Amino acid sequence: MEPNTETGLPLVKSRSGARVLIYSHDTFGLGHLRRSRALANAIVEAQPGTSVIIISGSPVIGNFEFESGVDYIRIPGVTKLHDGDYRSLNLNVSLDEAVGLRQALILQAAKAFQPDVFIVDKEPTGFRGEVVPALDYLKAAGCKLVLGIRDVMDEPALLVPEWERKGAKTALIRYYDEIWVYGLKDVYQPLKALDLPQDVENRITYTGYLRRDVPPTPSLTKYPKITKQPFILVTTGGGGDGDDLIDWVISAYEADADLDQPALILFGPFIDRDKRRSFVERIAKQPKLDVMSFDNKIEWLMKKADAVVAMGGYNTFCEALSFDKRTLIVPRTRPRLEQYIRAVEAERLGLVCMLSDCKEPRTPERMAAALRSLSSQARPSEVVIPGLLDGLDRVRKRLKVLTESRPQFAPAYHQAAE
Numbered sequence: 495m496e497p498n499t500e501t502g503l504p505l506v507k508s509r510s511g512a513r514v515l516i517y518s519h520d521t522f523g524l525g526h527l528r529r530s531r532a533l534a535n536a537i538v539e540a541q542p543g544t545s546v547i548i549i550s551g552s553p554v555i556g557n558f559e560f561e562s563g564v565d566y567i568r569i570p571g572v573t574k575l576h577d578g579d580y581r582s583l584n585l586n587v588s589l590d591e592a593v594g595l596r597q598a599l600i601l602q603a604a605k606a607f608q609p610d611v612f613i614v615d616k617e618p619t620g621f622r623g624e625v626v627p628a629l630d631y632l633k634a635a636g637c638k639l640v641l642g643i644r645d646v647m648d649e650p651a652l653l654v655p656e657w658e659r660k661g662a663k664t665a666l667i668r669y670y671d672e673i674w675v676y677g678l679k680d681v682y683q684p685l686k687a688l689d690l691p692q693d694v695e696n697r698i699t700y701t702g703y704l705r706r707d708v709p710p711t712p713s714l715t716k717y718p719k720i721t722k723q724p725f726i727l728v729t730t731g732g733g734g735d736g737d738d739l740i741d742w743v744i745s746a747y748e749a750d751a752d753l754d755q756p757a758l759i760l761f762g763p764f765i766d767r768d769k770r771r772s773f774v775e776r777i778a779k780q781p782k783l784d785v786m787s788f789d790n791k792i793e794w795l796m797k798k799a800d801a802v803v804a805m806g807g808y809n810t811f812c813e814a815l816s817f818d819k820r821t822l823i824v825p826r827t828r829p830r831l832e833q834y835i836r837a838v839e840a841e842r843l844g845l846v847c848m849l850s851d852c853k854e855p856r857t858p859e860r861m862a863a864a865l866r867s868l869s870s871q872a873r874p875s876e877v878v879i880p881g882l883l884d885g886l887d888r889v890r891k892r893l894k895v896l897t898e899s900r901p902q903f904a905p906a907y908h909q910a911a912e
Contacts, residue, residue: 511543512897515609517600517625518550519616524732524762526615527552528809529644529676531560532704533613533889538563540890541897547607549600553583554763557790559709567603569596572621597624604628604637610897611638613674616647618657618665629669638896641670643684644808645677645703646839649831650687663688672892673698676808676885681839699892702884706793706809706816713791717798718758718784726757726865727799729792731807734764739805739824740773742861747780749858753865756782757803760795763788793817801868806833806848811840815883820871821846822864844877 514537518530527550534546538561546564548555551571560566570592571583582592600620604612612632618641619626633639647653657663666673667690675684679700728743730736740759747753759777761770777783789795796802796813804810806823814821823846825833837848849864 511545512541512611512893513607513609514544514546514611514613514893514897515604515607516546516548516613517615517620517628518548518552519614519621520550520552524552524554524764525644525807525809527555527558529642529704530613530615531558531564532706532809532886533642534564535561536704536886536890537893541894544897547603547609549603551583551596554790557763557788559711559790567599569599572596593622593624596621597627600625601627601631604632608635609637611640611893613640613642614670615642616644617660618662618670619660623661626665629665633669638672638899639670640672640674640892640896641666642674642676644832645675645684646682646808646832646836647684649835652830653684654687657688663690667691667694670697672896674889674892675700676702676704678702678879678881680879681843682835699888701886701888701892702881703812703815704885704889705883706813708793708797709791713789713794715786715789715791717795718786720756720758720782720784721795721798724755724800725798726755726801726803726868727795728757728759728803729810730760730762730765730805731810732762732764734762734766735826736762736765736805737769738826738856739803742824742856742858743803743865744773744776744780744783745858746861746865747783748776750862753782753862755800755865755869756784757865758795758799759783759785760789760792761785761787801871803865803868806837806840806846808836811836811846812883812885815845815874818873818875820868820873822868822871823848825850827852843879844872845874845879847871 516530516534518526520526530548534548537546538544544563548566549569550566551569553571555566555568570585572580572592573583574580581589585592614625629639675698677700730739743757774785777785793813796817799819801820802814803822803824806825823837825837827834840846841848
């Protein structure tokens with residue numbers, strides 16, 4: 495094999511199966527990682543012989559199972575602080591040095607793996623511009639570049655200046671062959687306020703939401719006895735910002751002894767230790783409450799539950815739709831309105847009910863009433879919305895088109911390297 499002059503690695507002249515590289519923007523929580531995992535698993539299931547690598551800084555990526563054909567590269571993590579700033583998660587280095595290291599590893603992965611398609615999650619330039627060198631390299635090599643974004647990003651008044659500051663709109667126009675919105679145009683148009691050129695608008699595909707299924711093997715986690723009867727699952731995703739919801743649910747059971755249906759509270763791996771300890775003490779005093787720390791196969795719990803109470807992040811919303819669960823969304827409104835906007839639109843369509851403290855106080859009585867009404871709420875399946883959960887099917891179709899139209903990759907890389 496002839497060596498690649500840039501990487502020093504062997505240059506592959508021919509190969510079987512497409513290659514897909516996914517950049518997972520995951521500086522906080524589990525949302526981006528779980529969405530990337532769902533996409534990767536769906537891709538290899540539909541196209542045997544395909545190889546997918548996920549690039550992620552998540553400290554818990556190793557806790558999840560992936561289909562054959564999917565692997566991951568763990569880059570040094572960064573984490574968001576309470577004041578909205580960031581720092582290196584584990585390394586004793588400055589944020590700039592951590593980002594520089596991540597950037598170098600992303601570029602090296604792109605050169606070594608030689609993907610046919612590069613899917614970038616959420617941020618057109620990555621965290622602090624870290625994927626730009628890889629985008630430049632892959633664009634020159636003829637790799638197809640895709641930006642994948644959730645149905646709602648943020649309110650327009652904040653999204654537009656944020657994207658201008660990051661150079662995200664310019665990157666979107668310059669680099670990306672396609673933009674996949676994992677939602678429906680009739681529900682929400684996340685990029686509408688950016689006033690994109692028509693040729694960029696033409697690159698947008700609304701895929702529908704990403705359907706979820708239970709994993710092929712059951713969870714090894716032992717479920718509490720409470721799950722052997724109809725129960726409400728209370729989940730805050732990663733748990734790093736779910737304290738208010740958990741507190742509100744516990745306070746409802748503390749204030750209303752007549753709440754009949756039990757609830758299981760799932761903390762998530764990123765909950766604050768001190769708050770977790772306090773919540774456990776309060777939960778132990780309530781016979782109709784129980785708790786679990788984390789379940790990497792939450793889909794099984796979701797399927798077992800009679801109803802769901804959640805903050806309304808993208809993945810949980812997809813799961814509630816997929817498993818047809820009566821759902822109460824209690825969205826966070828800081829630092830982004832993403833969950834609130836999604837909840838408002840979903841409630842408008844009759845898919846969920848929403849409980850917010852934006853206009854009314856956060857009282858135990860309000861939560862207790864909302865929990866009690868869950869049993870009579872309509873299920874999502876009672877609302878007919880064409881294409882609602884077709885997201886993975888649309889992604890697979892678009893990916894098939896992109897990979898089939900891709901010329902032999904190695905010569906293009908050789909030319910880019912020279």
